[in-house]
Amino acid sequence: MDRKTARKKKEELVRRLKDLGSLLVAFSGGVDSTFLLCVAREALGSMAIAATATSATYPTREVRAASELAKERGIEHILFESGETHLPDFQANRPDRCYHCKKSLSLELQEIADHRGIKYIAFATNSDDLDDYRPGIKAAEEMGMIAPLMDVNLSKDEIRFLSREMGLPTWDKPALACLASRFPYGETITEEKLSMVSEAEDFLAEKGFRQFRVRYHGPVARIEVDRDDMARLLEPGLREGIVEKLRDIGFLHVALDLEGYVTGSLNRALGKPEASDKETLARMS
Numbered sequence: 125m126d127r128k129t130a131r132k133k134k135e136e137l138v139r140r141l142k143d144l145g146s147l148l149v150a151f152s153g154g155v156d157s158t159f160l161l162c163v164a165r166e167a168l169g170s171m172a173i174a175a176t177a178t179s180a181t182y183p184t185r186e187v188r189a190a191s192e193l194a195k196e197r198g199i200e201h202i203l204f205e206s207g208e209t210h211l212p213d214f215q216a217n218r219p220d221r222c223y224h225c226k227k228s229l230s231l232e233l234q235e236i237a238d239h240r241g242i243k244y245i246a247f248a249t250n251s252d253d254l255d256d257y258r259p260g261i262k263a264a265e266e267m268g269m270i271a272p273l274m275d276v277n278l279s280k281d282e283i284r285f286l287s288r289e290m291g292l293p294t295w296d297k298p299a300l301a302c303l304a305s306r307f308p309y310g311e312t313i314t315e316e317k318l319s320m321v322s323e324a325e326d327f328l329a330e331k332g333f334r335q336f337r338v339r340y341h342g343p344v345a346r347i348e349v350d351r352d353d354m355a356r357l358l359e360p361g362l363r364e365g366i367v368e369k370l371r372d373i374g375f376l377h378v379a380l381d382l383e384g385y386v387t388g389s390l391n392r393a394l395g396k397p398e399a400s401d402k403e404t405l406a407r408m409s
Contacts, residue, residue, distance in 0.1 A: 130282040134163065137276045141167035146242045150233060150269075151176050151201070153190030154300040155280070156248035159287045160273055164246070165199055174199055175236055177206035177229055180318040181303045185326060193293070206232055209315055214304070217313045219259070219394055221304060226260035230267035245269045252280045298335040299387060307340050308390055320373050327369050331362065335385050343376035351384040 141147065141164050149161045151174035164172035176190050187203070194201035206229055208214045213224035233245050247264055250273045264271070273283065287295035306321045307313055317340055324338040324345060333353055339346040347366075349357055357363060357380065367378045383389075 125279070125281045125285060127285065130278070130285055133276045133278050133282065134286050137163055137272055137278070138167045140272060140275065141172075144168070144244045146171040146244065147173070148233060148237045148240070148242045148245045149174050150229070150245065150247040151190055151194070152182070152248075152300060153186050153193060153294070154248070155287060155294050155297050156250050156273060156283055158193060158292055158294040158297075159283050159290075160246060160248040161194075161199065162197060162290060162292060165197060170200070171242075172199065173202065173240065173242065175202040175204065175233055177232070178203055179206045180209050180315040180322070181225075183303065183322050183325065185329065186300065202236060204232060204236065209313070209318070215313050217304070217307055217309055217311055219309050221309075221313075222258065222260035222302075223263045225302070225304070226263035227267060230264060230269055233269075234267065246272050249274050250280055250283055251277045301337075301387075305388070305390065306337060309393060311340065311342070320375070323373050324370050324375070327366070331366070333357070337385060337389075338370075339381075339390065344379055345370050345375040345377070346379045346381050348381045348383075348385040348389065354380065354382075354384065 145168070147164050147168055149157060149164055149172065151157045151161050153176070161172065161174050174190075174194050176187060178187055191201060191203070208225040208228050211224055211228060214221055214228075230245070237243070237245050245268075247269055249258070249261060249264075249271045253261070253274075261271075278286075284295050303318050303321050303325075304313055307317070321338050321340055325336065328336050328338070328347070328349075333349055335350045336353075337348040339348065347357070357366065370378045381389075
């Protein structure tokens with residue numbers, strides 16, 4: 125990564141954000157959305173507002189962290205309850221699940237923006253996201269949302285570097301993803317199942333693990349952790365405690381994935397994105 129290039133991209137980002145006049149940022153509290161929100165704050169002052177959706181797909185601990193960060197930075201923060209878990213197309217969990225979720229979320233964000241007189245709504249997809257299957261990007265594009273980080277071609281590494289320079293506490297925060305991403309395609313998603321995954325991951329977080337996933341495979345919980353953490357997870361006492369907790373939650377079996385944590389591992393079942401998906405992603409880069 126070239127630091128000079130990264131800083132130039134940030135300068136371009138600031139210029140573009142200033143031209144918007146006002147902006148509503150879809151704010152998860154993760155690395156990318158925190159960076160976008162804080163740069164927007166620099167560029168637009170009080171005309172940069174954050175909005176965070178709360179639902180069973182989003183861990184409560186992350187909602188709290190997002191609220192605390194916005195408060196510390198003096199940024200207006202709107203919490204709203206999203207309704208994606210009630211959508212039949214979301215519950216069915218087909219490969220286009222994220223499309224329907226993002227479309228529903230975009231409509232709710234648009235209502236907030238219209239009420240506040242804000243013209244633009246931004247989400248924090250970065251250029252690296254083009255490497256994975258992301259049907260939600262297509263929905264956001266159709267709904268008129270903008271992706272400023274992609275527009276200036278900022279990568280995840282560049283965003284982390286710039287976040288560290290800005291003193292943002294999220295610069296080294298582990299990657300986040302909607303809890304719905306823990307379910308293989310075709311596995312019906314319910315709030316009860318989401319709660320099981322959320323409780324299991326909260327437990328791992330309490331035990332000091334940073335980068336992990338608990339994938340739902342019916343009666344089996346498949347745990348992914350960084351390879352460096354595998355030995356610790358298997359330590360006597362801790363291993364038994366994890367098994368006991370996840371069985372209490374409702375899982376019958378607890379498995380450790382020997383490959384370790386992998387972003388979007390369940391997308392392997394889809395193969396490579398179709399050409400039409402690639403064209404959509406390219407248009408937004």
